[in-house]
Amino acid sequence: MCCGGANAIANSLVKYLMQERAFSASTTAQRSNNSTTPGSGPKSKTKSRRSPLVLPLGAATVLAASWYALGPENKDESLNDTRFTAFDVVSNEPVSPTAFVLTIRSRDSELAKNSAKLKAAWEHGLWSVEFKQPQLQIARHYTPLPPLEGEDGTEGQLRFLVRKMQGGEMSNYLSRMQIGSQVWLRGPHHGFDIPKRLGDAREIVFLAGGTGIAPALQMVHKLLDTKSADGSANVKPSIRILWANRRSFDCVARDELQGRRKADDEMQSVFLRQIPNMKRKHGNQLSIDYFVDDEKKIISIKDVDAALRSTGAAKTPSTLLPADKSCRWHSAELLAVSMDEDDGQTSDAACSCAQASAGRKIVCVSGPDGFIEAFAGPKRWVGGRELQGPVQGVLGTIKRQNKGTMDDWLILKM
Ligand SMILES: Cc1cc2nc3c(=O)[nH]c(=O)nc-3n(C[C@H](O)[C@H](O)[C@H](O)COP(=O)(O)OP(=O)(O)OC[C@H]3O[C@@H](n4cnc5c(N)ncnc54)[C@H](O)[C@@H]3O)c2cc1C
Known part of the structure; x- marks a missing residue:
């Protein structure tokens, strides 16, 4: 397959994927504070929305390579309010029999972009993010604790005080997270000014x-x-x-x-x-x-x-x-x-x-x-x-x- 052909198909694929992102944004625009998120996670969305596109393996490989060559703006996986972004758990410490402080950190690949978004959120003042429970496809809001002395909030680290609710899906899921576990976040959502x-x-x-x-x-x-x-x-x-x-x-x-x-x-x-x-x-x-x-x-x-x-x-x-x-x-x-x-x-x-x-x-x-x-x-x-x-x-x-x-x-x- 010549390069021009590959680029044309790659461009169609990009358009297809961009439409998919737009769909993702519109389906989540109506969310309530704490919501179920049918198909809002990257995994399920790709799986369910891409299934009609059947391509021969070779063409798919060329397309994948072209997709990755199409510039950094298409690979932006930093924190945003429509799709969920991966963070890593740094610590999970109990502060009482029912509450714990969960500390998470941005992936290095997104650190610069995430830091800029966290800076804007701290400048706004009141804000929250949503965590996703991937198996149940539910999302809940949580409020980051302020940066510690000596930090300015742009280090890519976030801490949350979470109360483990009896029978609560998300709070119990988060309480089980251990150092190195992956969590998924959407936001920041700015609150009252x-x-x-x-x-x-x-x-x-x-x-x-x-x-x-x-x-x-x-x-x-x-x-x-x-x-x-x-x-x-x-x-x-x-x-x-x-x-x-x-x-x-x-x-x-x-x-x-x-x-x-x-x-x-x-x-x-x-x-x-x-x-x-x-x-x-x-x-x-x-x-x-x-x-x-x-x-x-x-x-x-x-x-x-x-x-x-x-x-x-x-x-x-x-x-x-x-x-x-x-x-x-x-x-x-x-x-x-x-x-x-x-x-x-x-x-x-x-x-x-x-x-x-x-x-x-x-x-x-x-x-x-x-x-x-x-x-x-x-x-x-x-x-x-x-x-x-x-x-x-x-x-x-x-x-x-x-x-x-x-x-x-x-x-x-x-
Ligand atoms: C803007 C915002 C910020 C927030 N920030 C924080 C924060 O920083 N820290 C924090 O801990 N929380 C915070 N919350 C609350 C958080 O979003 C969750 O609501 C909370 O953790 C409970 O979620 P869950 O999934 O564990 O519980 P859920 O599964 O939603 O259940 C909540 C309670 O209802 C009961 N329940 C569930 N289903 C039923 C049913 N069918 N019948 C009877 N009872 C039922 C459960 O047993 C449980 O006690 C915030 C909420 C908002 C809106």
């Missing part, structure tokens, strides 16, 4: 249930660890975290923060050291209060009310003006009909509030569905999109009881 929504306001209250602590720590990293754009220190907000767990053994770093045990390098898990390190670094700009079901200490309406009223280290200017009802970032009405992922997709939109002092104080509610419902009311499924819905639950009650005083706050369900 907290800096934009916060604007000139300076107070954030985070209600975190269980592993819902991960996005709270992402926020600490984004807003307190990272230098502000103008390099000034006095614009950093106060972050107050109320962290609820079912059992006392899940209250990571509580003894260290409450001075009952010294936080030192002897502590096995880097995750155990990370929280005391953050607290030491940020002083009264960051507070973490622990609540434990087993100890009959649950987050009460009084606790939430007190957190909203407490004066943090950084105070919101008293000149904070009411939000424009049509403002993309600060209107509570528009927030109710939005999804968290919308923020990443419309990051260029301008604030339409009076520019003198725009912004809203923020309450984030993050954790299992039941936790979010109890504190902020359920999200709403409309037209295949999981929207924020109205504020109900404990925060809805506080809103009704304190007529008007909650108008400065946006409540974000994660």
Whole structure:
């Protein structure tokens, strides 16, 4: 077969494969937060979609060679939000009888591209990725923990705090992963743009249930660890975290923060050291209060009310003006009909509030569905999109009881 013929067939094959990729993108565009992924893995997709193409062995060999010679853009296997990318497990360490920290690393061949994408995700602030369970073809979201001190998040390494759910397919699958195992990831999926929504306001209250602590720590990293754009220190907000767990053994770093045990390098898990390190670094700009079901200490309406009223280290200017009802970032009405992922997709939109002092104080509610419902009311499924819905639950009650005083706050369900 002459080279021209091989190139022509190779080009048709490229077109075929590109169509297949486009199909892959469209079938996954409608996914829910945690989804089944029929045929979304590279293996099953290639298998099922390529089967009609029957070629003689020799031609197939020439085509394969031509395909690989067609330039690096066609071989991009780096992290993306439509197809799954392989990462290697670096460690899997238990932090309690029900939770573990899984550390994974990019393949060297994709490291440069992956690092650039991870850098953009850390700059955005709140983000997650999906893991795939290849046998069952299901995917679930997980939230990377912030980089450790001395890292900038572009090393190609990601760490996750995962709770092993009884009967849970993905969390038990991940708990069995050992050093050197391969896992498949899709993303990054950018969530709410907290800096934009916060604007000139300076107070954030985070209600975190269980592993819902991960996005709270992402926020600490984004807003307190990272230098502000103008390099000034006095614009950093106060972050107050109320962290609820079912059992006392899940209250990571509580003894260290409450001075009952010294936080030192002897502590096995880097995750155990990370929280005391953050607290030491940020002083009264960051507070973490622990609540434990087993100890009959649950987050009460009084606790939430007190957190909203407490004066943090950084105070919101008293000149904070009411939000424009049509403002993309600060209107509570528009927030109710939005999804968290919308923020990443419309990051260029301008604030339409009076520019003198725009912004809203923020309450984030993050954790299992039941936790979010109890504190902020359920999200709403409309037209295949999981929207924020109205504020109900404990925060809805506080809103009704304190007529008007909650108008400065946006409540974000994660
Ligand atoms: C944006 C986002 C970020 C997240 N980040 C994290 C994170 O960092 N860490 C983390 O641990 N989790 C995180 N989650 C939750 C995670 O995605 C999974 O939902 C969680 O790990 C459970 O998944 P699973 O497959 O193990 O459980 P599933 O198989 O989905 O089951 C969940 C629970 O439901 C029960 N169940 C399942 N099927 C049935 C049934 N038919 N009838 C009755 N009960 C049933 C199971 O026994 C189990 O207790 C995040 C979720 C989102 C949306």
